[in-house]
Amino acid sequence: MKLVYGLYFLVFIALAGDFIANEKPIYIKVEGQSYFPIWSDHKPLKLKLQRGQTWEDLPYTLIIRPLIPYSYHTIDRNNMGYKSPFGPQKVTSLRFWHWMGTDGLGRDIAAGIISGTRTALLVGLIAMGIAALIGIILGALAGYYGNDGWSAKRGITLMAIIGVVLAFFMGFYSRRYWLLYDNGATNWLISWSIFLGISLVFVGFGIFLNRLFFFSKKITIPLDTLILRLIEIVNSIPTLLLLLALLAIIQQPSLLWIMGIIGCLAWTGIARFTRAEFLRIKNLPYIDAARNLGFSDFRIMFKHILPNASTPILVSLSFGIAGAILLEAFLSFLGVGIPPEKVTWGSMLNSARNYFPAWWLAVFPGGMIFCTVLLFNLLGERIKS
Amino acid sequence: MFRLTLKRFLQFLPGLFIISILAFVLNSWAPGDGAEIYLNTIYKGNFRAETDSEEVYYETRSFLGLDRPLFYFSVYTLGDLHPDISFKDRDIQETAEILSSKHRKPKAVTQYAMSLIELKKIIRDNKLSGEIYRISRTLFQQYREKPISANLELLNQWMNKNPEVPGLRQKVENVRNSFQRINTTPVSKLHFLPSITWNGWKNQYHLWISSWIKGSGGTSFADLQPVGKKILKALKWTLVLNLISILLTYLLALPLGVLGAYYRDSNLDKILTITLLSWFSIPGFWMATMAIVFFTTPEYGLDLFPTMGPGYIDSDMNWWTIFQIRIHHLTLPIICLTYGSLAFTARQMRQSMIHELDKTYIKLAKTKGLTEWQIVIRHALPNAIFPILTMFGGILPSLLAGSVVIEYIFNIPGMGKLMVDAIFGRDWPVVNSVLMIAAFLTMLGILISDLLYYWVDPRVKMDEK
Numbered sequence: 107m108k109l110v111y112g113l114y115f116l117v118f119i120a121l122a123g124d125f126i127a128n129e130k131p132i133y134i135k136v137e138g139q140s141y142f143p144i145w146s147d148h149k150p151l152k153l154k155l156q157r158g159q160t161w162e163d164l165p166y167t168l169i170i171r172p173l174i175p176y177s178y179h180t181i182d183r184n185n186m187g188y189k190s191p192f193g194p195q196k197v198t199s200l201r202f203w204h205w206m207g208t209d210g211l212g213r214d215i216a217a218g219i220i221s222g223t224r225t226a227l228l229v230g231l232i233a234m235g236i237a238a239l240i241g242i243i244l245g246a247l248a249g250y251y252g253n254d255g256w257s258a259k260r261g262i263t264l265m266a267i268i269g270v271v272l273a274f275f276m277g278f279y280s281r282r283y284w285l286l287y288d289n290g291a292t293n294w295l296i297s298w299s300i301f302l303g304i305s306l307v308f309v310g311f312g313i314f315l316n317r318l319f320f321f322s323k324k325i326t327i328p329l330d331t332l333i334l335r336l337i338e339i340v341n342s343i344p345t346l347l348l349l350l351a352l353l354a355i356i357q358q359p360s361l362l363w364i365m366g367i368i369g370c371l372a373w374t375g376i377a378r379f380t381r382a383e384f385l386r387i388k389n390l391p392y393i394d395a396a397r398n399l400g401f402s403d404f405r406i407m408f409k410h411i412l413p414n415a416s417t418p419i420l421v422s423l424s425f426g427i428a429g430a431i432l433l434e435a436f437l438s439f440l441g442v443g444i445p446p447e448k449v450t451w452g453s454m455l456n457s458a459r460n461y462f463p464a465w466w467l468a469v470f471p472g473g474m475i476f477c478t479v480l481l482f483n484l485l486g487e488r489i490k491s
Numbered sequence: 492m493f494r495l496t497l498k499r500f501l502q503f504l505p506g507l508f509i510i511s512i513l514a515f516v517l518n519s520w521a522p523g524d525g526a527e528i529y530l531n532t533i534y535k536g537n538f539r540a541e542t543d544s545e546e547v548y549y550e551t552r553s554f555l556g557l558d559r560p561l562f563y564f565s566v567y568t569l570g571d572l573h574p575d576i577s578f579k580d581r582d583i584q585e586t587a588e589i590l591s592s593k594h595r596k597p598k599a600v601t602q603y604a605m606s607l608i609e610l611k612k613i614i615r616d617n618k619l620s621g622e623i624y625r626i627s628r629t630l631f632q633q634y635r636e637k638p639i640s641a642n643l644e645l646l647n648q649w650m651n652k653n654p655e656v657p658g659l660r661q662k663v664e665n666v667r668n669s670f671q672r673i674n675t676t677p678v679s680k681l682h683f684l685p686s687i688t689w690n691g692w693k694n695q696y697h698l699w700i701s702s703w704i705k706g707s708g709g710t711s712f713a714d715l716q717p718v719g720k721k722i723l724k725a726l727k728w729t730l731v732l733n734l735i736s737i738l739l740t741y742l743l744a745l746p747l748g749v750l751g752a753y754y755r756d757s758n759l760d761k762i763l764t765i766t767l768l769s770w771f772s773i774p775g776f777w778m779a780t781m782a783i784v785f786f787t788t789p790e791y792g793l794d795l796f797p798t799m800g801p802g803y804i805d806s807d808m809n810w811w812t813i814f815q816i817r818i819h820h821l822t823l824p825i826i827c828l829t830y831g832s833l834a835f836t837a838r839q840m841r842q843s844m845i846h847e848l849d850k851t852y853i854k855l856a857k858t859k860g861l862t863e864w865q866i867v868i869r870h871a872l873p874n875a876i877f878p879i880l881t882m883f884g885g886i887l888p889s890l891l892a893g894s895v896v897i898e899y900i901f902n903i904p905g906m907g908k909l910m911v912d913a914i915f916g917r918d919w920p921v922v923n924s925v926l927m928i929a930a931f932l933t934m935l936g937i938l939i940s941d942l943l944y945y946w947v948d949p950r951v952k953m954d955e956k
Contacts, residue, residue, distance in 0.1 A: 272685065275566070275568070275685050276568075276683055276685075279566075279568070280568040280570065280571075280592075280682075280683055280685075282592055283589060283592035283593040284593075287589065287593070287634075335502070335505070335506070338506060338937070339505075339506040339509055339510070341888075341933075341937070342506060342510065342888075342930050342933040342934040342937060343510065343513070343930055343933075344888055344891055344892060344926065344929040344930060344933060345888075345892070346892040346895055347891075347892070347895065347910060347925065347926045347929050348513075348926060350895075350910060350911070350914055350922075351517055351914070351922045351923060351926050352517065354914040354917075354922065355517060355520055355521050355522060355919075357522060428772070432774050435774060435776075436774070436776055436896060439776050440899070440911065442914065452776075455776070455777060455780055458780055458784060459780060459783065459900075462783070462784050462787075462788040462790055463788075463790045465784055465785070465790075465791070468777070468780050468781050468784045469781070472774065472777035472780065472781065473777075475774050475777060476769075476772060476773055476774060476777060479772040479774065480768070480769055480772035483768060483771065483772050484768065487768065
């Protein structure tokens with residue numbers, strides 16, 4: 107599995123990005139004193155730069171700089187206006203060469219790519235993490251219980267539905283002023299306790315009702331059909347368009363929204379595969395054995411079936427991550443939903459459209475997107491076979 | 492067959508309903524006030540400078556139906572303002588809603604809002620402007636105790652400095668008293684009980700959905716044209732692009748897939764597999780950007796294609812010239828739109844073909860002495876092709892998403908471009924209508940592919956798919 111090393115490499119870049127590309131030196135020795143300016147975001151540095159001064163101007167005896175001596179936001183005033191990686195650049199030494207060129211503001215493209223890796227992986231992994239959570243739970247429910255496996259007495263079903271609706275209404279809707287305008291943790295805590303309390307009261311009442319004549323009859327809930335319908339509906343929502351519409355409405359764009367929305371829309375594939383695997387595995391003898399031993403449904407589902415159903419889930423997870431990274435890249439390409447100060451692969455690629463002779467703006471960030479997406483696709487293929 | 496079609500179609504209706512609700516909710520969440528944007532389009536941005544702006548505003552609101560309730564019914568608690576109560580001032584309305592959700596005393600809050608309305612009326616009747624107008628507007632927006640008393644104090648100071656306005660002092664006093672009454676009246680005991688009112692057919696959702704059924708779909712904020720008309724115009728381009736792309740996809744993908752399957756595990760197959768997989772991973776917008784950078788500019792000596800747009804057509808050109816111009820302009824977009832789905836389809840075709848070639852009837856055909864060519868073309872291909880044909884419903888969503896990318900980059904006035912432009916122009920009716928149409932088309936694609944599947948293989952039961 108050599109591909110996994112590619113994944114490790116990406117994760118390494120994402121995690122160690124600040125140490126690979128940073129305008130601050132890792133280590134500097136001035137007048138016999140040692141400093142680590144790279145930590146200065148977390149721990150204030152005693153050594154202060156004057157206005158307009160660079161680290162180079164200090165009377166240092168030893169300096170260790172990161173591999174790329176620029177941050178993604180560093181504006182190199184000497185190299186403004188799209189400097190080609192092969193063309194003339196005004197740098198003091200080759201150590202400061204912009205290996206992937208600069209953009210119009212003089213920002214280093216290589217540093218931008220390093221910082222974009224983190225954004226891309228973060229979006230891909232977290233979005234698909236959410237999707238996997240939803241997809242596995244719903245798929246497992248649909249596959250394991252099928253259309254007639256989930257039944258409950260009328261009393262508790264009725265009361266649970268009424269209770270949850272009412273509890274939501276009283277806990278959250280009627281307290282919306284305290285939640286929206288007087289935002290505080292205590293207010294949310296109160297709301298949640300009202301919600302849980304009312305729900306519990308109703309469930310308790312439902313258990314009591316179950317003994318009565320009419321309410322003691324069982325009804326089966328066609329979980330499988332319901333979840334399949336839901337998958338169908340979610341599938342028909344055009345993810346990109348919905349993302350665009352939602353992100354345009356949201357006033358303060360942040361990556362969390364993108365992750366959340368992609369996660370809430372991308373679970374259908376995982377759910378379908380999980381369901382199919384559960385349908386297959388639940389009829390195997392060892393599950394019968396587990397059932398006869400009296401294990402709970404929950405335990406059978408997630409401890410006995412899920413580990414054996416993981417391959418197809420991993421496959422669709424891998425493809426899903428590729429898709430999520432692509433979506434994020436396109437959104438930042440359009441400049442929708444990503445905070446404008448963030449430098450991502452997509453936003454760099456977009457700047458290639460402003461100035462056509464700057465081929466490096468199109469080639470490097472796009473190439474990075476391509477490699478990452480290809481990596482995850484190949485990973486999926488490999489797991490599949 | 493007919494019954495199945497009908498059943499499947501009926502199954503789609505709830506989905507359609509949910510999608511329409513989703514689009515509608517997005518529409519009503521959108522920032523900005525519809526009537527305000529509408530008027531600003533008419534008055535070119537300075538309608539607030541007009542004299543009777545408030546009257547015009549409320550007339551426009553009711554003309555657009557924005558003063559109606561949102562849905563067929565409203566749910567509220569007894570502690571909230573009754574949904575039928577509305578004050579003819581946006582700030583006061585908002586303040587009243589916030590206050591009632593805070594204090595749970597709808598009656599007292601209504602009285603407070605009424606006193607604010609009276610204050611506003613007397614200021615307007617006496618044509619008071621300047622400082623007092625500003626103070627009163629800030630007062631209308633406050634819902635906390637301190638700023639309200641501070642603003643009332645400011646009003647008092649103003650009244651002491653300026654000549655007496657008949658009745659004003661009393662109104663201000665009224666506001667102060669009614670605000671204190673909010674604090675002193677006890678909270679009604681049943682304030683947390685939910686309540687529901689039926690709004691009848693006169694609601695915003697009904698208006699919106701029926702305008703869709705009639706075909707107009709609301710009014711675009713950007714140029715006040717019916718949204719439906721704009722979408723129809725744009726849909727033409729998207730359909731042309733996608734149809735050509737689908738056609739090309741199938742024309743090229745089938746032979747490639749057959750080749751790969753026939754020469755399975757040979758070097759040719761390996762090269763094909765790797766090429767197709769990497770095509771599949773090339774992001775469309777990267778490909779398009781690269782195409783624009785390298786093939787439409789003279790920088791790199793490869794100025795083969797015109798820059799952007801679908802090309803300019805004069806009315807007196809003959810069809811051949813038009814055809815040439817269109818081809819010249821649309822080649823790059825179509826290539827960029829096609830290669831991804833081509834790679835995907837060819838890979839599926841290869842798998843399907845391999846699956847077919849492994850079956851026993853192929854062995855029988857071989858032992859019968861048929862030529863390889865005959866076996867592949869006559870026997871295996873028709874069976875292998877059907878799953879691929881039915882897949883078309885599945886690739887429709889990705890094609891639609893792809894055409895957003897391609898149309899935006901190549902500046903082709905299709906649905907995707909319309910959508911992106913509408914988002915940047917904050918033209919919410921268009922945004923949400925495109926969203927709904929796209930969802931509808933996707934559903935239609937899935938429906939068609941399901942029916943095709945059944946038509947090809949009637950053994951498949953609809954529900955157990």
